[in-house]
Amino acid sequence: MTATRQPTSAAAARVALLDGDPEKSLAGAIDRMREWTPDQPLPNVVDDSWLRSTELPATTWCVPGRIPWGMWHCSAPPGLYKSALFDQVAHHIAHGTPIPGTNWRAARHGSVLVVSPDETAGEAQQRSLTIAAGGDLPGDGDPFSQERTIVRVSIPDGHSVLQRIEWLWHTIEQLEDGTYDGRRHDVVMIVWDTVGHLLGAADGVNAYEHADALKELNHRMANEKRLLAVTNHEGKDGRHIGSVGLVANANLFTTISSEKAGTGIIEAQKLRGAQRWTLSVQFDNGLVSFDDRLPQEVLHGNQTVPARIIAYLRKVGRATARRIREALGIDRRQVWTVLRRLWRSGELVRDVEMVWQLSDMGQGELAVVPLPPALCPPPQVAQPDGHREVNLDDQAETAGGPDSQHPQSVGDQAARQGATDQAESRGQRSKPRPAPAAQEWHSDTLPSQVIPATMKLWERTRVAGKYPIVRFPKLPEPLLKPGPDRPHQVWEGRPAWSNPAVTIGALVQRLDKPGSYLSSLRTGLPIGGLQPYDGDTIPHNLAGIHLVTWPRWTDPRLPHPGGTRKDTESLVWIGTPTLTLFDRLARAGRMDPVKVHEQYLAKSTEMLLVGLQQSLIQARDLALLTSDDELYEFQKSCYSKFVATMGESRNNWAMCRPDWQVLIRSQSYANLWRRADKAVAGGLTVAKLSNTDELHLVVGDVDWHSVFTEGRALTDFTPKGDPYTWDARDVRRARR
Numbered sequence: 001m002t003a004t005r006q007p008t009s010a011a012a013a014r015v016a017l018l019d020g021d022p023e024k025s026l027a028g029a030i031d032r033m034r035e036w037t038p039d040q041p042l043p044n045v046v047d048d049s050w051l052r053s054t055e056l057p058a059t060t061w062c063v064p065g066r067i068p069w070g071m072w073h074c075s076a077p078p079g080l081y082k083s084a085l086f087d088q089v090a091h092h093i094a095h096g097t098p099i100p101g102t103n104w105r106a107a108r109h110g111s112v113l114v115v116s117p118d119e120t121a122g123e124a125q126q127r128s129l130t131i132a133a134g135g136d137l138p139g140d141g142d143p144f145s146q147e148r149t150i151v152r153v154s155i156p157d158g159h160s161v162l163q164r165i166e167w168l169w170h171t172i173e174q175l176e177d178g179t180y181d182g183r184r185h186d187v188v189m190i191v192w193d194t195v196g197h198l199l200g201a202a203d204g205v206n207a208y209e210h211a212d213a214l215k216e217l218n219h220r221m222a223n224e225k226r227l228l229a230v231t232n233h234e235g236k237d238g239r240h241i242g243s244v245g246l247v248a249n250a251n252l253f254t255t256i257s258s259e260k261a262g263t264g265i266i267e268a269q270k271l272r273g274a275q276r277w278t279l280s281v282q283f284d285n286g287l288v289s290f291d292d293r294l295p296q297e298v299l300h301g302n303q304t305v306p307a308r309i310i311a312y313l314r315k316v317g318r319a320t321a322r323r324i325r326e327a328l329g330i331d332r333r334q335v336w337t338v339l340r341r342l343w344r345s346g347e348l349v350r351d352v353e354m355v356w357q358l359s360d361m362g363q364g365e366l367a368v369v370p371l372p373p374a375l376c377p378p379p380q381v382a383q384p385d386g387h388r389e390v391n392l393d394d395q396a397e398t399a400g401g402p403d404s405q406h407p408q409s410v411g412d413q414a415a416r417q418g419a420t421d422q423a424e425s426r427g428q429r430s431k432p433r434p435a436p437a438a439q440e441w442h443s444d445t446l447p448s449q450v451i452p453a454t455m456k457l458w459e460r461t462r463v464a465g466k467y468p469i470v471r472f473p474k475l476p477e478p479l480l481k482p483g484p485d486r487p488h489q490v491w492e493g494r495p496a497w498s499n500p501a502v503t504i505g506a507l508v509q510r511l512d513k514p515g516s517y518l519s520s521l522r523t524g525l526p527i528g529g530l531q532p533y534d535g536d537t538i539p540h541n542l543a544g545i546h547l548v549t550w551p552r553w554t555d556p557r558l559p560h561p562g563g564t565r566k567d568t569e570s571l572v573w574i575g576t577p578t579l580t581l582f583d584r585l586a587r588a589g590r591m592d593p594v595k596v597h598e599q600y601l602a603k604s605t606e607m608l609l610v611g612l613q614q615s616l617i618q619a620r621d622l623a624l625l626t627s628d629d630e631l632y633e634f635q636k637s638c639y640s641k642f643v644a645t646m647g648e649s650r651n652n653w654a655m656c657r658p659d660w661q662v663l664i665r666s667q668s669y670a671n672l673w674r675r676a677d678k679a680v681a682g683g684l685t686v687a688k689l690s691n692t693d694e695l696h697l698v699v700g701d702v703d704w705h706s707v708f709t710e711g712r713a714l715t716d717f718t719p720k721g722d723p724y725t726w727d728a729r730d731v732r733r734a735r736r
Helices: 009-017 022-035 048-053 082-095 121-131 161-177 195-199 211-223 244-248 295-300 305-316 321-328 332-344 393-397 410-425 447-461 516-520 576-587 610-626 629-645 658-681 728-735
Strands: 061-063 070-076 111-115 150-153 187-192 227-233 252-260 263-271 278-284 287-291 348-350 355-358 496-498 507-512 531-533 542-549 571-575 596-605 686-690 694-698
Touching: 070 082, 070 211, 070 244, 082 111, 082 121, 082 150, 082 187, 082 227, 082 287, 111 161, 121 150, 161 187, 161 195, 161 211, 187 195, 195 227, 211 227, 211 244, 305 321, 305 332, 305 355, 321 332, 332 348, 447 610, 447 629, 496 728, 516 610, 516 629, 516 658, 542 576, 542 658, 571 576, 571 658, 576 658, 610 629, 629 658, 658 686, 658 694
Parallel strands: 070 227, 070 252, 111 150, 111 187, 187 227
Antiparallel strands: 252 263, 263 278, 278 287, 348 355, 496 686, 507 694, 531 596, 542 571, 542 596, 686 694
């Protein structure tokens, strides 16, 4: 809507006060902004001990991971849809209208104040009708909320930046207390088009002189959790007119550039609180549409050689240059030229055997070290070609398989897991792969240095990594701990179940699963920070957390696949391994289909920790082979403490990835449940499941050795003590 208003007497009085000494007016405006704060202000000077001991609020977002509260400054040449972009965001915040091609979701909805002196009412109406489809007038489509609306003002009060800032505060106050138009608005976003109008015609377009005022403007907007979006024209020489002060004092600074007719790129060149981002955009009849494809893909087009190679590798996963050349019919020299160019740009990665794949599909297939046999015979002699027999049954522990670099949906992952389990039940083994040379990284390491040694080892195993790992991403709200002694909201699937059908006096054998966390290191882990994702399915190569309705489970022979949970009515956050297990069981008709309500996902790969896993397995092999108990306990402490401290822990300052911790633990719990399911399928009775590695089976007619192998390999089980008698206490525990 368009609203015009005469300045009130209070506003006129404020303007009159500012017409005096400019320096005093500037100082007064800054002082008034500094006097306000929604809570206790933080000290301006702090020391390191204060920062480490004080829990400060994390960066707050208008759109999580994309747009923080505060000032958003967007600069572009004329005609590149800056105003259209802000208007689409405004409609999303006010009316919930989706932004084409994005999964952006505002953290809060409310009213928007648009200050646009250059735009007529007719132009504003035409743009509004283009964005909010449904008819010629708002009443023809979905009814707009009366509590949330877009208030458009053509001419703000005041001629200088100080006067207009004063007018802005006063107008927001009037909108929120109901004196502006009789309704109480929750002003979430302010759009000021352009920066020249914000700074005022009397001062000219000069952000240098008002840097302090702009800094306090950004500070107050961020603390009030409002978004101030300002556009700026880029001159013919490519400079952003008068924008240095704005860029320096904005929380988000984006630029829009044109690549070719109808397409362009929007890039966050500065973003406080998260990694900068880049998206491809399309300009179409007054709308800005975003594209999730890589900007290089959009730039190349769909039929050029780079685009065809990218599409082919996305289809087949991995291929040599010769295979690519023969499949696409491209000249040998041209293939290598394009491969090198895509490799330098970071779109492709290659392994030591010169096999290529897309960088967003993992690091390439790494060699897997062999598992020790159950009785640890003498070491095998390496073959002349450097190969040795490899046992890859530990891959059956993970949600994916050896081909997990290929695009998979949740259903594909579940189907592959089922095929892997069936192959394992038939005793089939994967083909051997080359094993890396032994690394004596543990020879001079003290037990007290487990965490630094493990992190250093991980760095060494990632030397060939082609993409940076985000060590300290901004966490979504479900992964934030409300307090030091309170857990986050994500349910990891921990089992704590006793079978009520087991009677007193039954003999039960406790089995221990060796290296449960070590096996689970090979699971899909996000590379960057988790972002909101729309939809109720997972695209290939994404992992994260999911808000789901707790599915019903009716089989009394096994616990719920998601773990023992008392509250089964409320929605619950779970990790991707748990959702994959649910989906697999639902496809088999054993569980109700899972309903996903909300998701935080990121591009993932199973290869992030595989190099570390290989080195630890290698040390474990050596310890078992040489009966070195000290080395065995050391490598066991390495992976257990690595998982335990990779989240919010004061013992590991090298990273903070609670999402990885959740997914690894969820994978470990899911692996144990699959083992219990395998036991029941083999005719055994499960008496109890607990932790990540304890499986208690009733001793009966079927010997557990007919289902599982006894030994210390990662796919074996080790009996812990003699069978014990199921007593009344166990029965009471099962009936709870």
